[in-house]
Amino acid sequence: MxxxxxxxxxxxxxxxxxxxxxxxxxxxxxxxxxxxxxxxxxxxxxxxxxxxxxxxxxxxxxxxxxxxxxxxxxxxxxxxxxxxxxxxxxxxxxxVGPVKVLDHLSQIIPEKVWLLKWDEKGGRVTVEGEALSLKEVGRFMTVLATPMEESAPTAAAPVPGVAPATAVAPAPAAGAVAAPAAPAPEAAPTKTQHRFFSNIQLVETKSVDDATYHQTFVQFKLTMNVSYSM
CATH class of the missing domain: 1.20.5 (Single alpha-helices involved in coiled-coils or other helix-helix interfaces)
Known part of the structure; x- marks a missing residue:
């Protein structure tokens, strides 16, 4: 095997x-x-x-x-x-007062000035507000003291050789053609000044930091006389 x-x-x-x-x-x-x-x-x-x-x-x-x-x-x-x-x-x-004065106030307030309080007693006004700077407060006081100018029509001066409107022109002779009447001159506008606010005094100012807007504001208080007569 x-x-x-x-x-x-x-x-x-x-x-x-x-x-x-x-x-x-x-x-x-x-x-x-x-x-x-x-x-x-x-x-x-x-x-x-x-x-x-x-x-x-x-x-x-x-x-x-x-x-x-x-x-x-x-x-x-x-x-x-x-x-x-x-x-x-x-x-x-x-x-608080007549519309004319307050309308004028609304037009002259600078953009960076805000009114917070208006208190009037016997023609003397106390105003409290805020501004972005002391310079703006000064601008506000300046425009308050600036008189407002308004246009007012005055009587037209007489033109030589032209009869007044109230005078009667002489009748034309027979056969003559009447000359056209000269137009009356227009009244020339003149400027008038009106002062609403006077004796403006700055009472106090205070600088305030606003954490919400990260901005410093100036709080102010001033007094002045207001005249509503036009």
Missing amino acids: IKINLLPIKAARKREYVKQQLILGAVLLVGAIVGLFMWNSAMNGKIDDATKRGTELAQQIEQYTRAIGEVERFKGLEETLKQKLKIIDDLVRGK
């Missing part, structure tokens, strides 16, 4: 199997490393994109915040302007 030793064949097959397993393991390991590298690169890209987007959003939020702050500031100025117009409107409606 012939005996065949199969141990070398089994050993060779075993070595081949182990070799294949090692190669497969190496391939899987390399594939896993490559996959992890690609995944890490993709995640880093997403993180960079998210960081960039977050920075852009933060900048947009900051811009919107500044814009909202400006809107709120203008809303506050609008309310202040409405309050100023309401006070003037109340004065014009005759709560």
